[in-house]
Amino acid sequence: MAYAVEMVNIVKRYSETGVLANNKVSLSLPKGKILALAGENGAGKSTLMKILYGLELPDEGSIAVNGEGVKIDSPLVANKLGIGMVHQHLMLIDQFSVSENVTLGQEVTKGLRLSHRQRDAEVTALIERHNFPLKAEERVGELTLGQKQQVEILKMLYRNVELLILDEPTALLAEQEVDALFATLRELVVKGVSIILITHKLREIKVISDYLTIMRGGEVVGSYKTAEIDEEEISRLMVGRTLAFKTDKSSYQGEREEVLRLEGITLNAKGAKRPLLNNVSFSAFRGEVLGFAGVGGNGLGELESLLGGFVKPSEGHVFYNGEDITGYSPRQLRHSGLAYVPSNRLTRGSASQASLAHNLIATKVAQFTKGGLLQRRKITAYSNKVLADYAIKGGSDAAVGSLSGGNIQKLILAREIEHLHDYIILSQPTWGLDVESSLSVYNKMLDLKRRGVALLLISSNLDEVLALSDRVAVFYGGEIVALLEGEALKGATKETLGAYMLGLKGGGVSGT
Ligand SMILES: Nc1ncnc2c1ncn2[C@@H]1O[C@H](COP(=O)(O)OP(=O)(O)OP(=O)(O)O)[C@@H](O)[C@H]1O
Ligand SMILES: [Mg+2]
Structure with a gap:
């Protein structure tokens, strides 16, 4: 068989942290086929692909491209060999x-x-x-x-790449967008391009890949023909056992009390014909998850920026516990109780040079300062506890930049939930998380709900939105075109939401 790529016994230890990220990993991909690379957070997937793209050098092992042994010591060399990579974190110039x-x-x-x-x-x-x-x-x-x-x-x-590496390219896409991407990938394959795709989503593995390699703890668990293995088996191999998740939507016992209210929010764009947000109004209540659904470009990104204080509305008002907080800066909002897990975790979410401990206490430095000095021991004790609580792989003193993608996300979630007062905005909370970590986030969210927190969930994962939300606002063209709750929400499926999201149905806004 002609192979586009063969990696044999790759070993990579990161010298700064001593982490053995790849331990005798082998992988091969026949020409013109699609290989899915799966495995839990921190399994070593990105590391292996960075080695193939010349961003990291392996300590041991060999690589052959189109049957010829190669040494890939920079992305430039990779490019010359026809290899291209789309990274887990975007690298564009804004x-x-x-x-x-x-x-x-x-x-x-x-x-x-x-x-x-x-x-x-x-x-x-x-x-x-x-x-x-x-x-x-x-x-x-x-x-x-x-x-x-x-x-x-x-x-x-x-x-014109011949081998395309995609590190979690679908994490932030709505299902319709994923379908469009997959159509593109299929066209490429027809032209003879070979593709390696990292994903945590079982459905995607089954739908798009020909072959599957699963990693755990820096090693390959197994390599399979996708058609010969079912989803349950894949999930068991990825986490070592099967997992189940039960939601309980009716758990908050207190009064129904409004925490946050948006009134007639309009956001005009320079030079654009229609506003980015048009007359958006809704309330978020204690002990409730308010879900938001929408295809990219229909206002959810702007809504997130507005709620986080990064843009100011052209018209309308925002109230928090009855107080007008319209136009507050991110800093002012945080002081007044906002907790925020941003979708853009690298630019808004964390300081990548700083240690995990310092990231964790960033929002509560005062609690860890005495007489103008940081209390090191107290900080370490606190951060060790949080790291264990949220199963984050990395030590207190490690830099955020040395964490795997999923572990950075867990770190931000931990910090925000620990900072929490009474409302939290969660944008793509399970972006890049493996199945087990996603379930643990859902359980944390339900805990918060029980404690009377108002949760605002912005997510492109409709299963997640439907499973967790008490009400769902669907955005299309910068407007809320549907607000589903009660019986209407119980009867709703992904297809129902999808029809509103694409503007095929709409105008049926009811309730609060
Ligand atoms: N630059 C680095 N310095 C030190 N350690 C690193 C570095 N990059 C990754 N690691 C460590 O190597 C291990 C594997 O990380 P990698 O990013 O390859 O995981 P992954 O499988 O891509 O996980 P995820 O699904 O969370 O993206 C992790 O323990 C991580 O902390
Ligand atoms: Mg990764």
Whole structure:
């Protein structure tokens, strides 16, 4: 069989932390096929792919591309071998346009200087061929995270890669967007491109991959033909046992009390015809999960920014416990009780150079200071407790930058939940988390609910939204087009939500 790539007995130990991230890992992918790489948080998946892309050097092991032994010691070498990678955390330049990002670096290697117009035209053609909802001239900073993921993919398509590595590309996409991405991947495969896809989602593994390799604790648990293994078996191999999750929606016993209210919130965009948010009103109550659903680009990103204090509304008001907090800065909001798990965890969520301990106490430094000095021992004790509580793999003194993607997410969740007063915004709370960690987050959310916290859940995972929410607001075109609760919500399926999200149904806003 002709292999696009073969990695044999790869060993990688990170010298700073001593972590053995890959322990004699082998993996192979026949040409023109799709391999899913799965496994719990911290299993070593990203590390293995960084080695294949020349971002990390292995301590031992060998790599062959198209049957020939190679030494990949930089991404440039990887590119020359036809390997491209879309990272778990996006690496785009916000100030540049879509087409500038897509073509970045290519002017040089292609040995030609493209004019703005040629470049935009080329990228527009590529966008149209793959049906992405993007414009070549748009500034990347204005895009939703889902769209940014698409720009990363375009970047690779523009480079005519032969082996495409995607590290959790679907984590922030709505189901319809995932389907569109998979259609693109299938087209690439037909053209002979080989693909390695990291994902935690069992459905995706079954739907898109030909082969599956599962990792745990830095080692390969097994490699399979996807058609020959069922979802239950996959899940058991990933976590070592089967897991179940039961929701209990009616658990808060106290008064129904409003915590947060948005009244007629409109957010105008410079130069755009329609507002990004249009006359949005809703209330969030104690002991309730208010879920939000919407396809990227329909206002949820703006809603999140607004609730977090990163943008101010053009019209309308926000009230917290009856007090007008419209236009408060992120800092002021935090002082008044906001806890916030942002979807953009690297820029808004954490300081990557700082230690885990310092990230954990960032919002409560005063509690750990005496006579102007930080109380080291107290900090370490506190952070060790939280790290254990949330099963975060990493020591108190380690830098956040040395954590795996899922463990960074757990760290932010831990910090925010520990900071919590009476309402919390959770945007994509299980982004990048493995099945077990996701379930533990759901259980934490239900605990908070029982304690009378108001939870606002923004998520592209509709199963999650339906399982946890007491009410669901669906956004389309910057407006709430449906607010489902009670019987209407009980009878709702993903398809029901999907129809509202695509604007096929709408205007049926009822209730509070
Ligand atoms: N730069 C680094 N320095 C030190 N340790 C690291 C570094 N990057 C990763 N690690 C450690 O190596 C292990 C494997 O991490 P890796 O990022 O490969 O996991 P992963 O399988 O991609 O997990 P996730 O699903 O959470 O993204 C983890 O214990 C992690 O903390
Ligand atoms: Mg990873």
